[in-house]
Amino acid sequence: MVTDNASNSSSSLAMTAFTVRDITISSSASDNASVAFGQSYQYQLTTSGTYSGTLTYTLSNNPDNMTISSSGLVEWTPTKASQITTHSNISINLTTTSGYALTETYDLIVTGTCVSGNVLGLWSGDQRTSTDSTKYLGNISAYTDNSSSVKTASENYNFHSSSVHLTHGPTPTATTGNVFFYNQYDNTTHLYLFYMFGFQGNSSADNIKIDIFTDNNSSTDAVVVADDRVAEIGKQGSGCGSSAGCYKGRHVYNSANSDGGVIVPFSGTDYRVFVDLGGTSTIDGSSALTLGNLESFKYYSNDGSSITLGGTVDNFTIGYKSSIDCSN
Structure with missing residues (x-):
């Protein structure tokens, strides 16, 4: 009308x-x-x-x-x-x-149907300080444990035999980078960032170089899982630019295993995580960032959906959006 x-x-x-x-x-x-x-x-x-x-x-x-x-x-x-x-x-x-x-x-x-949990937004490009609605790719909900299978972040990654063995989370693919958020059912205000490449027995040897930047986090984030060497993912004391924190991910793995890590915790309602996948590293100023032979990144949701970034996307930003309560 x-x-x-x-x-x-x-x-x-x-x-x-x-x-x-x-x-x-x-x-x-x-x-x-x-x-x-x-x-x-x-x-x-x-x-x-x-x-x-x-x-x-x-x-x-x-x-x-x-x-x-x-x-x-x-x-x-x-x-x-x-x-x-x-x-x-x-x-x-x-x-x-x-x-x-x-x-x-x-x-x-x-x-659709209601699935309780934290909701995060995904954007292409660098959206650390502002949000460009034209770059918005979709929402994803965080995975969680439950009272009968309580897992900390490191327990949920379940690193052994040089590979990840997830308890709560998606089934990762060997052809993309895999990323999702996770929280414990009795602590919904603190979220954990999981990412990984390949998985045991079904990988292709590869060399991955990415930079990760964190901003507006109400908690102090840090690495709690490094698959499989501490040197492959580390929080940096310099090179973060305007960001509060930054990490260099330098992952090398063979055809039998996986690589990846977990960064925790993230809390508040304004945090942003920017993952740079291409170009020259702004942290060290020399490394050529690359996903090696991987197609791109795949971002997973607790409701079973996923978003696969196209091959032309060489960086992306994740940020908190809201919390879903199915009781109302």
Whole structure:
């Protein structure tokens, strides 16, 4: 529906393009009218026309925590079980400085099932100090242990025989780097970063060089698992640039084993982890960062989904987004 407040009239129309005093809404929210539970929904309202003044955007009848920016970008992540439904008649309101207004109304369907846990966002590129919504790749939920199988970070990695043997987590592939977050069921505020290359009995010998940077962590992060030598992943005392912490991952493994590590803990609501996979290392200024013969990185979620970074992505950023509670 579009409403012209100036002429005090309204009509129900198919969403295509509407003009009020030289302002046209040329996008349609109904073109992207569903979102999976736990994933981030985005809709950019676009306009055209000759109007060059200030525009004000507001929302009405919107779900809790749905926001709209000063440029008309609507963002929301459904994190409550009760939000798995159809949200009817969400209204996006656009107003000019002289009071002329347009309203776009649409329904948004939330699909899927609720899986409790911490939700993290994944972006391509360096998003340590700001977030570019165009680089957003998706949300992933953290793995967890349970009361019948309690595991610390190192116990969960379960390093022996020169390889990883995960208890709680995904089944890693031998052709990509593998990364996920993990927390203990009785300590949901502290998350652990796991990453690994290859796995026992099904690997190809490789030489991996990556840099890892940490920012805005409320805890002091450190390496708790180094697979399989301490020298292969170490926290650096210099070369971190503007980041609070940084690590050099220099992993060499044969066809029978794995390599990787665990960095812990991460807490708070603003932390970022930037992983650099290509170019010259900014930590030591000389190493050529590489994934060797691996295709790229694969990022795993507790709900069974995953995101595989394309071969053109040579760095990515992970950051905390929200916590899901399926009791509400």
